[in-house]
Amino acid sequence: MKKTKIIATIGPASDNFETIERMALAGMNVCRLNFSFGTPEEHFDMIKKVRDVSAKLNKPLAIIQCIQGPKIRMGKLKAPVTVKKDQLFVLTGRTEHKDEYTLPTTYEQIASDTEVGKTILIADGKIIAQVVSVDKGKKEVTCKVTEGGTILTGKGINLPYTKISLPSLTPKDIEDVKFAVKSGNIDYIDMSFVRHPEDVSKLRTILKELGGENIGIIAKIEKPEAVENIDGIIDEADGIMVARGDLADEVSFAKVPVIQKEIIRKASKKGKFTIVATEMLSSMVDNQLPTRAEASDVANAVFDGTDCVMLSNESAMGKFPVESVKVMAEIVIEAEKSIYRDGYSPKFELPDVHKLNEAICKAASELSYTLDNEVMAVFSRSGLTARILSKFRPECSIFAATLSRKTYQQLAIVHNINPIFIDDAQLGNNPYVTIPTMIKKYLLDNKLASKGQKMIGITGNFDTEQQWEINTIRVHAI
Known part of the structure; x- marks a missing residue:
């Protein structure tokens, strides 16, 4: 039997009863619901489908609610905006998109938290820009493109090695936590952009006040401050997720493999479960088979001692959600066979x-x-x-x-x-x-x-x- 658990993110590619059932039969143990998207009614419906599949198969399926946290995103654009190398464009703390290259963001204080010379990453680091000027009065940050691309509404913005002033829990997050408690069917809350142990303890206090103290908390490690404060965060959380996408944007991709191993080692010593996430089988969004490097990535997470491996876009948006679970299960089983007890x-x-x-x-x-x-x-x-x-x-x-x-x-x-x-x-x-x-x-x-x-x-x-x-x-x- 497979020992390492598989988490699958549910999205448009997998949000029906039949696909959830097939993924559960293929080896999925946990369903992750991303509350950055969807309405409360849609989430209630999804939870019911998961519980119905669980009852039909007589198989427990844990449900994770992923709350958005202080994620900075591109605001609503009138149309996609393409920027080229050496071109200038402006990021603003305003909400309107009036001029083509003056782009709104969800972060009103963006001009207050960055400075000239800093790097800004957009769309998971695909677009890279350098800050050339800051106007705090106008709430504008002028950037020069070093790696171009097309910017779309809602794409993530990362400010590497920049301390942002956003709170750890936004008003939307608190409403989503209330939903979790009210539903009675959320098993864990996946807390995004944790920076300090106090972030986790604050959520724990809110859950207790709402009567949801039996909901576990998973701290997502994706900021430099979280890596610096990892020991205290592990003490406060029930589980730790190594969220390698934003983490790579924030601390550099070269450091992520070592950070992953160290976090798993430290969390295991404290008896806390660990999750390795992001782009584990990314090519399976469009292809029926993974790359050799992806297969090695999943296996190495097992060798590192992780409790869980996770599918994100592969199961939420991809063409082959069930196949992705099957492939991940096959890799996990083979990796587990070669682990020595020592x-x-x-x-x-x-x-x-x-x-x-x-x-x-x-x-x-x-x-x-x-x-x-x-x-x-x-x-x-x-x-x-x-x-x-x-x-x-x-x-x-x-x-x-x-x-x-x-x-x-x-x-x-x-x-x-x-x-x-x-x-x-x-x-x-x-x-x-x-x-x-x-x-x-x-x-x-x-x-x-x-x-x-x-x-x-x-x-x-x-x-x-x-x-x-x-x-x-x-x-x-x-």
């Missing part, structure tokens, strides 16, 4: 309160290699034990049973975790006995294990306050 014995830096879970998970993982076992089972109400166990990279597949529907969906993003939902009414008076029995029945019914096979079980008991406490490893015969 590279996956991390020394964690977890809070002391989790030390018992850590010790039990480490012992169970070691046992999976000693027994050459194929099945491991854990019961976890919040998903914490399953997440820790995943980080030890046991040899066999992990099946995580939970009484929480939210935990069931959220665990779909965690490396090598196959969630099982158990109805509370089925638990009985002796969960120590009932839970392993129910998991064994599930495995046999779904042909995921065979009779006589050994199952390493991690379980425990409810304490006097009815809190589940992990305290036992037991080898069961299925």
